[in-house]
Amino acid sequence: MTQNQKPEVLRELKKILIIGSGGRENSIAWALAKNQSIEQIYVCPGNGGTADFEKCINLKPKSEDDETIILECQRLQINLVIIGPEVPLANGLANKMREAGLTVFGPSKDGAQLEASKDWAKTLMIENNIPTAKYWTTHSKEEALDILQRFNQPLVIKADGLASGKGVTVCETIEQSKEAIKDVFSGKFGAAGNKVILEERIEGPEVSIFALCDGEKLIVLPPAQDHKRLLEGDKGPNTGGMGAYAPAPLINQQDLKDLTDLILTPTLNGLIKKKIKYIGVIYAGLMLTSSGPKVIEFNCRFGDPECQALMPLMGEEFASVLFACAQGELEKAPKLTIKNVCSACIVAATKGYPESPQKGNQININVESNSSLQVFHAGTVIDQFNNILTSGGRVLSVVAQGESFDKAFDLAYNNLKKINFDGMHFRKDIGYQVRHISS
Numbered sequence: 001m002t003q004n005q006k007p008e009v010l011r012e013l014k015k016i017l018i019i020g021s022g023g024r025e026n027s028i029a030w031a032l033a034k035n036q037s038i039e040q041i042y043v044c045p046g047n048g049g050t051a052d053f054e055k056c057i058n059l060k061p062k063s064e065d066d067e068t069i070i071l072e073c074q075r076l077q078i079n080l081v082i083i084g085p086e087v088p089l090a091n092g093l094a095n096k097m098r099e100a101g102l103t104v105f106g107p108s109k110d111g112a113q114l115e116a117s118k119d120w121a122k123t124l125m126i127e128n129n130i131p132t133a134k135y136w137t138t139h140s141k142e143e144a145l146d147i148l149q150r151f152n153q154p155l156v157i158k159a160d161g162l163a164s165g166k167g168v169t170v171c172e173t174i175e176q177s178k179e180a181i182k183d184v185f186s187g188k189f190g191a192a193g194n195k196v197i198l199e200e201r202i203e204g205p206e207v208s209i210f211a212l213c214d215g216e217k218l219i220v221l222p223p224a225q226d227h228k229r230l231l232e233g234d235k236g237p238n239t240g241g242m243g244a245y246a247p248a249p250l251i252n253q254q255d256l257k258d259l260t261d262l263i264l265t266p267t268l269n270g271l272i273k274k275k276i277k278y279i280g281v282i283y284a285g286l287m288l289t290s291s292g293p294k295v296i297e298f299n300c301r302f303g304d305p306e307c308q309a310l311m312p313l314m315g316e317e318f319a320s321v322l323f324a325c326a327q328g329e330l331e332k333a334p335k336l337t338i339k340n341v342c343s344a345c346i347v348a349a350t351k352g353y354p355e356s357p358q359k360g361n362q363i364n365i366n367v368e369s370n371s372s373l374q375v376f377h378a379g380t381v382i383d384q385f386n387n388i389l390t391s392g393g394r395v396l397s398v399v400a401q402g403e404s405f406d407k408a409f410d411l412a413y414n415n416l417k418k419i420n421f422d423g424m425h426f427r428k429d430i431g432y433q434v435r436h437i438s439s
């Protein structure tokens with residue numbers, strides 16, 4: 001190939017459709033829009049942010065059933081579909097789309113089990129010598145209580161299936177473990193709690209690593225750290241995530257290479273051994289324990305809000321890389337450049353989040369976005385008068401980049417002051433591990 005010849009995968013990528021409505025999907029759309037070849041990005045159903053920027057529009061088909069969306073993709077001649085959230089992946093949307101001839105970034109139903117069944121993921125880890133916490137799979141309260149009695153230490157109780165990030169209880173005491181076992185078997189998580197994982201409690205800093213996979217090969221993105229708890233000091237209930245930053249300095253280039261060899265490559269190989277052509281993101285949530293890194297969870301898609309921190313680091317080749325993955329031809333993709341800056345993401349949530357988020361409040365945004373400052377929407381809609389209103393718990397995030405984390409976080413926090421809505425709240429200590437906070 002000569003210097004000015006475009007790699008083969010670039011040629012046909014003009015129209016992309018992203019499934020989802022969160023901050024993750026807003027940030028992916030923003031990163032893809034940087035690529036000059038892309039003419040149009042549709043987000044289905046999208047949010048108040050994706051309704052309103054260059055090249056990007058929301059797609060609202062008459063009905064959101066899979067068949068209608070597939071027909072819309074065909075009508076619009078979409079070259080690439082990116083499926084953002086885990087639920088449609090676990091339900092097999094990628095399978096149906098591929099059967100209909102669409103090119104999709106996101107694993108099929110079999111591969112999505114990596115996230116949709118903790119037991120399945122644990123088995124894959126054991127089969128492939130991937131380090132993880134000791135565990136037991138149980139199907140009844142009695143069996144679980146019996147294991148607790150024999151192990152005689154507080155456990156982590158996990159519903160096997162998808163539970164919107166709420167299915168995990170980390171217990172401090174044996175008494176708490178008993179309660180959590182009773183709770184998880186009470187039907188609180190529906191079918192997700194029919195099978196339950198009891199896990200040994202491990203300790204250490206947490207970090208997330210990501211691979212983009214084409215079914216056989218992978219490339220690795222910078223590591224990220226997020227903050228799951230609602231309140232400062234990592235207190236309060238677990239949420240979808242209140243902020244994140246990347247690249248996590250906890251892991252250097254050599255560590256990332258080692259973690260790829262120890263975790264990401266064996267995971268992909270394990271999937272291949274099961275005859276699963278995994279196309280999409282492998283997200284591994286790790287705990288760096290005193291006896292080495294251990295996987296605490298897999299996700300089959302980008303994390304939210306880690307994705308919002310990561311996307312501004314992606315070079316304009318990002319779209320071509322996802323397209324090449326979706327075609328099973330990662331080797332044809334141009335090299336993905338990663339901006340050498342620190343990226344900070346702070347989530348603003350609404351009153352009542354996570355239990356009962358208040359909706360319908362007007363949002364005022366006086367931030368001028370630029371190449372190092374972004375506002376990514378999540379729970380927002382635009383009404384008939386063009387007002388932006390809150391429509392979900394995590395409303396939006398402000399993301400900023402700088403040459404240090406202090407600069408990136410200062411820029412993000414200073415601009416968060418230019419946004420307001422009734423009940424707005426956010427954590428002031430996001431990234432405390434990498435900042436020099438004076439107060």
Ligand code: AMP
Binds near residue numbers: 133156165168199200
């Ligand atoms: P998960 O949804 O599996 O990521 O779990 C949510 C949170 O629970 C993680 O981010 C960890 O902080 C914590 N956690 C999960 N598994 C364990 C474990 N085995 N030991 C200690 N903490 C855990």
